[in-house]
Amino acid sequence: MTEVRAEMVANVWQVVASEGDEVADGDTLVILESMKMEIPVLAEAPGTLTKLAVAEGDVVQEGDLIAVIE
């Protein structure tokens, strides 16, 4: 199981992937926005996206869980 966490305080701009998706290492899951910059959050391992913990418009803090890949 791989947990993908936020690297910084940011707003969730776009949720690209959906729960249940098969993802490859490096696929974009979510796009965050911080300081007028778009920051893609990538899958850190291949597998099934079993949990997506954020929705568009959410604010995430550094270290917050974004997704779980199994």
Place this chain on the structure above:
Amino acid sequence: MKAEGETGGAPEASRRHSERGIQFESVLVANRGEIARRIIRTVRRMGLRAIAVYSEADAGLPYVGEADEAVPIGPAPAAGSYLDVGGVLGAARRTGAAAIHPGYGFLAESAEFAARVIDAGMTWVGPPPSAIEQMGDKINARNLMEQAGVPVAAGSKEPVADVGAAVAEAARIGYPVMIKAAAGGGGIGMSAAANEAELRAGFETARTRAERFFGSSDILLERCIERARHVEVQILGLNDSRVLALGERDCSVQRRHQKVAEETPSPGVTPELRARMLAAAIRAGEAVGYRGAGTVECLVDTQAQDFVFLEMNTRLQVEHPITEMVTGIDLVEQQLLIAAGGETSFDPTGVTNNGHAVELRVYAEDPRRFLPSPGVITEWSEPSGPGVRVDAGYAAGNEVTPYYDPLLAKLCAHGSCRDEALQRARDAVAAFRISGPKTNLPFHAELLESAEFASGRYDTSVIARLRP
């Protein structure tokens, strides 16, 4: 804060502006952070009342405390505060503001906002709304400049309708091409395409971003000049219709098409090329009846010693301090004097540029990958010394929030020659202490030590080479 570029004490300045008949006694600064603070400093030095506006996220920033009056204008997201035209105008009415200075970004290049300020009976500290509108549409600006005899790169004469039209247009222009938002600017949402596949991949993304950031999905394509320098000319349009060119700034040190460091004069521009660029910038300003401070951005092909027009920024530029340091002219003071219908505080025929100045943009971002790093500032200690100026938006205890751009401060150094300016900049970078958010100060130290930057022979890919 140091203010080497600014001259004159308060009593002398007050007398001067009253003699020149400034029609307003208060200025609302419709901005935040370092630029609000820098404008407030000059407004107060001139004996005028400075009014600040602030969002819920910015109540504790230094500029709020340094204004004569400060009013809250809404929540942290800029759409509900600094970009809210009705909210800003309401704050101006409630405080009896006689003039509005927009700074840069936010509403500074909104022709509609400028017109509404004027309609409300206030003085707009900026160019005529018509000039903002003409230059705001990049396609229109390119066509207008071409007519005025200012060189432009091969590119779109009208918005590119769809991906098919883009492919046809790129074939005519020739690869590589830049994909740009027609209503955009400042490099946001811009991307390069080296071939048809990259153009097809990048076109829709560019449209989405253009719609989101600028409210218009119109796209233009422009021939991409590789290994170019980004050099811009500071202009000042006077009330007697003359347009002055106050020298150039080299802004080639960029990451993600965003400026990171600037210097003046440009080490890559010969006196002959400089003369042609300044003359073209004056023609650009004259073509739109420009008043006040503006910047004509160009790309310079150093091999060919030639240049093309990129865009005109119809407002005060972030990197204006380095021009102030070499000319001794306070550009914000001139903006206010010109907006009031008066003359400049200096002799327009007697401007000389002395020495060399460099600006380093201190961003809240990690110095390796340049990713944003918001957070609470636990330590903030600015450098000082001969030729050093710091325009800062923050102090210890402030929180850097994710809602706005990552600019914390502009660290500027002036010297009698480039070597002296760079040495002062190195010393100042080493002495600047910021704890809490990560900053790009270590990157600036690295840049100043790099052989490429030190040689002066660099282009817009210098950061890509430092971070392969």
